[in-house]
Amino acid sequence: MAEPTSTTLDPADWSALREQGHRMLDDMFDYLEQLRERPVWQQAPADVRAKFQAPLPREGSDIADLHRAFMNDVLPYAVGNAHPAFFGWVHGAGTPVGMLAEMLAAGLNANVGGRDQIPVEVERQVARWMAELFRFPAGASGLFVTGTSMANMIAVLVARRRTLGLEVRDAGLARMGAGLVAYTSAAAHDCIAQALDLTGIGRSALRLIPLDDQYRMDTTALEQAIAADLQAGLRPFFVAATAGTVDTAAIDPLRRVADVAHANGLWFHVDGAFGAMAMLSPDLAPLLDGIDRADSIAFDFHKWAQVPYDAGFVLVRDGELHRQTFAAAPRYLKREPRGMAGGSPWPCDFGPDLSRSFRALKTWFTLQAYGADRMGEAIAGTCALARYLAGEVGRRPAFELLAPVALNIVCFRHKVAGRVSDQDVDDFNAALVADLQEAGIAAPSLTTLKGKVAIRVAIVNHRSERRDIDALLAGLEMLAARRLAI
Numbered sequence: 001m002a003e004p005t006s007t008t009l010d011p012a013d014w015s016a017l018r019e020q021g022h023r024m025l026d027d028m029f030d031y032l033e034q035l036r037e038r039p040v041w042q043q044a045p046a047d048v049r050a051k052f053q054a055p056l057p058r059e060g061s062d063i064a065d066l067h068r069a070f071m072n073d074v075l076p077y078a079v080g081n082a083h084p085a086f087f088g089w090v091h092g093a094g095t096p097v098g099m100l101a102e103m104l105a106a107g108l109n110a111n112v113g114g115r116d117q118i119p120v121e122v123e124r125q126v127a128r129w130m131a132e133l134f135r136f137p138a139g140a141s142g143l144f145v146t147g148t149s150m151a152n153m154i155a156v157l158v159a160r161r162r163t164l165g166l167e168v169r170d171a172g173l174a175r176m177g178a179g180l181v182a183y184t185s186a187a188a189h190d191c192i193a194q195a196l197d198l199t200g201i202g203r204s205a206l207r208l209i210p211l212d213d214q215y216r217m218d219t220t221a222l223e224q225a226i227a228a229d230l231q232a233g234l235r236p237f238f239v240a241a242t243a244g245t246v247d248t249a250a251i252d253p254l255r256r257v258a259d260v261a262h263a264n265g266l267w268f269h270v271d272g273a274f275g276a277m278a279m280l281s282p283d284l285a286p287l288l289d290g291i292d293r294a295d296s297i298a299f300d301f302h303k304w305a306q307v308p309y310d311a312g313f314v315l316v317r318d319g320e321l322h323r324q325t326f327a328a329a330p331r332y333l334k335r336e337p338r339g340m341a342g343g344s345p346w347p348c349d350f351g352p353d354l355s356r357s358f359r360a361l362k363t364w365f366t367l368q369a370y371g372a373d374r375m376g377e378a379i380a381g382t383c384a385l386a387r388y389l390a391g392e393v394g395r396r397p398a399f400e401l402l403a404p405v406a407l408n409i410v411c412f413r414h415k416v417a418g419r420v421s422d423q424d425v426d427d428f429n430a431a432l433v434a435d436l437q438e439a440g441i442a443a444p445s446l447t448t449l450k451g452k453v454a455i456r457v458a459i460v461n462h463r464s465e466r467r468d469i470d471a472l473l474a475g476l477e478m479l480a481a482r483r484l485a486i
């Protein structure tokens with residue numbers, strides 16, 4: 001008979017692995033310290049891409065070789081959102097503190113679905129901090145999720161449970177959901193519509209309320225839409241305002257939306273994916289006036305709060321309602337007065353995920369290492385850079401601003417004097433952004449505002465400085481001149 005042999009995946013030689021680990025850590029510190037010298041982005045060459053077609057390995061590899069493969073074939077070809085000249089979409093930059101905390105969390109490998117353990121307490125503490133920040137009452141609940149897309153969906157589910165009662169969890173929408181209607185602005189993120197799709201209410205139940213000239217929800221139009229739907233015998237139940245829209249960072253008039261929602265008995269939700277974190281800056285917080293009246297807020301720590309991906313969060317005013325939306329008690333998750341199965345309610349009682357990573361730790365580290373004030377200063381700093389960019393765009397006759405600058409996003413375009421058709425100007429600007437991305441100089445993205453293609457610069461990164469904005473503008477001018485000379 002064969003001797004039982006060890007099948008552990010731990011190393012035979014811990015000291016060799018320890019050295020290897022230190023080299024990996026040093027490489028990431030070097031990467032972060034020297035970021036600005038790198039191109040923001042470069043497309044992976046075909047031979048690098050081809051390496052990722054190799055079949056499942058039957059034999060193990062040396063971790064030093066894998067580390068080298070990461071340094072050569074993965075790290076240089078990421079999208080570059082840690083780079084100070086990355087201005088695309090709304091991406092957070094991360095911090096070295098967040099990176100270290102993520103390593104600690106991975107080492108501990110806590111499953112934060114529940115049970116009596118301090119990692120759950122860390123998550124609860126972050127939830128209490130957020131309740132404090134947004135002036136929510138003591139009974140509020142908070143939950144880490146992947147991102148705001150998921151957080152918005154959870155808010156829709158809690159609102160659905162409030163409107164239709166606990167019974168909806170068994171009966172379902174097919175029996176109880178007729179006539180439900182929700183509202184958001186025409187500038188809302190598409191994940192609001194997706195949330196209605198995924199929850200079975202359906203995208204066609206979402207009314208897209210028109211915008212005012214500041215790209216904010218027109219609350220008179222909101223009132224009219226609710227009145228018309230009530231008149232038609234429908235059941236308005238949910239309004240999602242946006243604090244920081246994805247196109248222009250516009251903030252819906254939250255206090256007014258709260259008034260209209262509550263006057264009509266609707267759930268008032270705020271999608272504050274990045275914008276809600278403006279609350280950390282005493283200078284910016286007044287712009288979010290009325291957010292404290294929300295029934296729920298969805299936001300990301302991984303955007304403006306710089307926590308490494310992913311770290312979405314949902315905060316719900318009525319924590320008991322939130323729990324009743326998800327809590328179930330299968331026999332294998334029974335709670336006990338003693339032992340590890342204590343400490344109820346658990347995070348898994350507040351959302352669809354049972355196994356959950358320790359996202360709270362990197363957030364807990366970030367908020368404490370920097371403190372709320374310094375985080376707020378970094379956020380306010382990106383808004384100051386946006387104003388600087390808008391000023392520089394205004395001084396250059398070749399460019400025009402396409403939307404007011406509400407926070408940290410600037411939308412503008414090259415006017416391309418001499419090009420007569422709108423299509424030509426749109427194509428030119430789209431090509432210019434692709435040129436700039438491919439040159440690795442800076443990385444804005446594109447959007448369309450009132451039918452015009454816009455160069456969209458979202459400044460989310462705490463590392464961005466004036467020289468990065470200057471490089472963006474110089475790059476655009478140089479590449480535009482090159483294009484116009486063709």
Ligand SMILES: *Cc1c(COP(=O)(O)O)cnc(C)c1O
Nearest residue numbers: 090147148149189244246273300
């Ligand atoms: C980014 C964003 C979302 C989606 O958030 P994820 O974390 O990517 O799921 C939703 N709404 C707004 C306004 C956003 O900026």
